[in-house]
Amino acid sequence: MVSETSSRHSPLIWLVFLVIVIDLVGFGLVIPLLPFMAPSLGGDSTDVAFIMITYAVGAALVSPAWGTFSDKSGRRQALVLALLCSCVAYIVTATADTLWQVYLGRALSGLAAGSLPVATALMADLSPPERRAKAMGLVGTAFGLGLIAGPVLGGLLTGDSESFALPFYTAAVMSLVAAICAQTMLPATMVKPLSSRSDAQERAAPVSVLGPMQNKLLLTQYVTHTCSVSAIIYLFPLWVADVFAWGPKDVGYFFGLVGVVMITLQGGLLAALTKVFGHINVLRVGSVTFAISLFIVATAKTTPSMPVMILLAFCGSTVCLPLLNAIASEVVDPSHRGRMMGMTASASSTGRIVGPLFAAGLLNSMDFSTAWLGSALMVLFLVIWSFTAARKFNRLELS
Secondary structure, eight states: OHHHHHHHHHHHHHHHHHHHHHHHHHHHHTTTTHHHHHHHTTOOHHHHHHHHHHHHHHHHHHHHHHHHHHHHHOHHHHHHHHHHHHHHHHHHHHTOOSHHHHHHHHHHHHHTTTHHHHHHHHHHHTSOGGGHHHHHHHHHHHHHHHHHHHHHHHHHHHTTOSOOHHHHHHHHHHHHHHHHHHHHHSOSOOSOOGGGSOHHHHHTHHHHHHOSHHHHHHHHHHHHHHHHHHHHHHHHHHHHHHHSOOOHHHHHHHHHHHHHHHHHIIIIIHHHHHHHHOHHHHHHHHHHHHHHHHHHHHHSOOOTTTHHHHHHHHHHHHTHHHHHHHHHHHSSOGGGHHHHHHHHHHHHHHHHHHHHHHHHHHHHHSOHHHHHHHHHHHHHHHHHHHHTGGGGGGGSOOO
C-alpha cells in the first residue's frame, strides 16, 4: 500500500533532501564565479569551457563507480565519502593562484561528484513506484534551492573583490556540513547490498542495466539534454557580459531566479501535471519549450528582454530531468539502481563535456547567434525521442 510505505519512509526522504540541499548550495555557489575566475588568472573564454569540461570528464569517469559502490557498500557510506572528497576539492580550488590549479581543483571536484547520483538512487529506494516522480522532483527542488542560495551567496561573498577564495572555502564548509548530516542522521543500511547476490548475478549486472536498447536510448537523452543545458550555462554569462555588461552579481541573481523556477515546477507543479497529463506528455511539452526558446534567442533581434527567453528555456529543461530519472529508476532491478543512476550521471557528464566544447567552437568560429542555434539543435534529439521511442515507457506505473 502506498500510504504505509510512503509514511514510513517520509522522514528519511526529507533528511536526504536536506543533505542534497546543503551540498548543492555549495555547488551552486561557484557557478557564477568560474567564467570570471579564469580570465582573472590569464585565461580566456576557451579556458572557461575547458574548466567546465575538466569537471565533467572526472564525473563521467567515476559516476558509475560511485553508483556501484553504493549498491555494494550502502548509500550512506558512499554519500559521506563523496561529500568529504568534494570538501577537499573545493579547498584545492580556493587556494588556486594559477590557472592550472583551477583545472586541478575542478578535476578533483569531478572525481568527487558522487553525492547526487547516490542521493538520487537513495530517493528512489525510499519511494514506491507511484511516488517516484515526486521524489525525483524533490531532487530537482533541492537543486533549485542550491541554484537560488548558491549563486546569490557566491556573488555576495565575491562582491567587488578580485579574490574568489572565500566562496570556495564556503562551499567546502557546506560539503563538510552535508557529510556530517548524512553520517549522523541517515541509517547505515538502507538497501540490500549487491554483494549478497550470487557471483553469477553480480557478473550479469551490467547486462541487466545496459542490455535493453530502450535503456541505451534513455541514457542518450541524458547526454543530449545536459549537452544543451551545459552549453547555455557556458554561453549565458559570456553573452550577457558582452551584450548587456552584466557582472558576477547579475549572473548570480539570474541563476537564483532559475532556482525559483525549478522549485516551483519540480517541487509543486510537476507531480500535479504528470498526474493529469502523464509523464511522457509533460516531457514532450518541456522539451519543445526548451527547443523553441533557444531558437528564438538564436534568430530574434537581441533586446534587453531577451534573457527572459533563456529563463523560459530553463523552464522547459527543468521538467525533463526528473521525468528521465523516474523512468531510469524504474527500468532496472532495485539492486542495480545505484549503478543505473551512476550511469545516468556519467551520461549527463558526457553532455557537460560535449556541450561547452561545441558551444565554444561555434562561438569562436562564428558568433553568439550560431552558438545558441547549435544549442537548440541539440534539444531536438530529446524532442524526437519523446514523440517516438519514449512511448514505450507509458506502460510504467510511475504516477
